[in-house]
Amino acid sequence: MEGVILNLSKEELRVYINESIREALEGYEQARAKQDRFSHLPQYLTKKNVADMFDISLGSIHNWVKKGWLEQVKIGRSCRFEKDVIVKLVLNGGLGKYQRVR
Numbered sequence: 001m002e003g004v005i006l007n008l009s010k011e012e013l014r015v016y017i018n019e020s021i022r023e024a025l026e027g028y029e030q031a032r033a034k035q036d037r038f039s040h041l042p043q044y045l046t047k048k049n050v051a052d053m054f055d056i057s058l059g060s061i062h063n064w065v066k067k068g069w070l071e072q073v074k075i076g077r078s079c080r081f082e083k084d085v086i087v088k089l090v091l092n093g094g095l096g097k098y099q100r101v102r
Contacts, residue, residue, distance in 0.1 A: 031091075038087045044073060044080035053090055 008016065041049065047061045050070075054060075064070045072079040 038083065038090070041083050041087075043083050044075060045083055045086055046078075046080060050081050050086055053086060 045053075047058050051058050051061050061070070065072055070081060071085075073082055
């Protein structure tokens with residue numbers, strides 16, 4: 001990797017740094033706002049919760065589990081999905097064709 005030497009004045013450098021920080025903070029705030037819309041959900045989600053989040057059928061959720069694309073957590077006699085894993089999927093646009101989630 002080659003370095004780049006820029007000939008900037010102190011003022012130009014200050015403006016560049018401030019803009020970079022502002023852009024980074026805006027990106028962080030947008031990501032945080034997206035996550036906050038799921039804060040009301042319980043830690044473990046039902047198949048119905050997950051199907052509603054992706055706007056797909058319960059059968060599709062069953063198929064994703066069967067193909068190994070989603071991993072269930074057994075709680076007593078029922079199976080649930082970890083909220084953090086599902087929210088990450090939703091924020092990243094869903095499952096890729098061969099992507100597995102664990």
